[in-house]
Amino acid sequence: MHTKDDWITTPVTADLLRGALDVERTEHGVLPHRLPARARAQCSDGQLAMAEAQPSGVRLVFRTRATVVELDALPTKRVYVGAPPRPDGVYDLLVDGRPAGRGSVPGGNTLTIDMTTGSFETRPGPPGTLRFDGLPVGTKDVEIWLPHNETTELVALRTDAPVEPAPDPGRRVWLHHGSSISHGSDAESPTTTWPALAASLGGVELINLGLGGSALLDPFTARALRDTPADLISLKIGINLVNADLMRMRAFTPAVHGFLDTIREGHPATPLLVVSPILCPIHEDTPGPSAPDFSGLGEGRLRFRAMGDPAERASGKLTLNAIREELARIVAQRAADDPNIHYADGRDLYGAADFAELPLPDQLHPDAAAHRRIGERFAELAFGAGGVFADSAPPA
Structure with missing residues (x-):
């Protein structure tokens, strides 16, 4: 002994x-x-x-x-x-x-x-x-x-x-970037965040650049993604830009293009999936910023509120629906010259029916059960038969 x-x-x-x-x-x-x-x-x-x-x-x-x-x-x-x-x-x-x-x-x-x-x-x-x-x-x-x-x-x-x-497992490397939801906020444990679950189901090696509160199209993050070896890349873009009320549509569109351009400098043909926000009712048509509601903090309950005015969308303020429309348009535009870029609507991972069954406890973040559902759905959407990350996906 x-x-x-x-x-x-x-x-x-x-x-x-x-x-x-x-x-x-x-x-x-x-x-x-x-x-x-x-x-x-x-x-x-x-x-x-x-x-x-x-x-x-x-x-x-x-x-x-x-x-x-x-x-x-x-x-x-x-x-x-x-x-x-x-x-x-x-x-x-x-x-x-x-x-x-x-x-x-x-x-x-x-x-x-x-x-x-x-x-x-x-x-x-x-x-x-x-x-x-x-x-x-x-x-x-x-x-x-x-x-x-x-x-x-x-x-x-x-x-x-x-x-x-341990020896290299020989699995493909999946590089993912997103917000606190991708970071794992309110997940039960590190292997049960939705990206970790999806990676396990997809049989890939995860590098998770989900950064709570910080998926803001920062150029230095784009360069980090550009310079990190990867076989598959996904980006979940939108919720933090609304939370922070960081930019208007005039800045958003070129910022997304610039972010993608930088990544493509290091990964010119890597399968790249752009994912729009999951459903978040407080910000679907109401701009940010988001503000915490402290009234239930003593009981362990923190909720968030949307502080913008829906009428401000007309002046270019961002909402989740506006972001989804523009991301879909940007990806479709770029796909004419880049056959390896793809778009997914985040509501296919968590939508209205999911919110009715598994509501966001603080109005922004999914709970442990919703993380599992999102991970399973992403695995099917991306790694399943016909998915953009499937082993059988057509070569570039």
């Missing part, structure tokens, strides 16, 4: 991580990032900094004979003033591709956010330890999916047998 003294500590390095575009060495260990340093340097927005450092879709992947695995990590946990405590971030364990455990890391830093004033305060805390034991005997591939909604510094990986990087 192994004792603690026999255990092996393996440094966490980039070759053990999948789904991250950059790995920053910190005082405590390493911090996975989902945007490269150059992109991060071009924007000082705190929401983006928090979102891209939350490791949605990032996982430790290694081959080992170990039956016990421990991971020391330093999470940064969010506390919202006036709201009940948030649950700890969830880590999902997969062994040879199958679910084998779930856990959380205690302790960590605390980020206290006052949504009424926009202020925040960070307090340092200690690392904690995640332990998985009773793993099957023999050589196996182990994946530890990091919390999709909790910034996570990786401090130490300990096992009772040696670890080596």
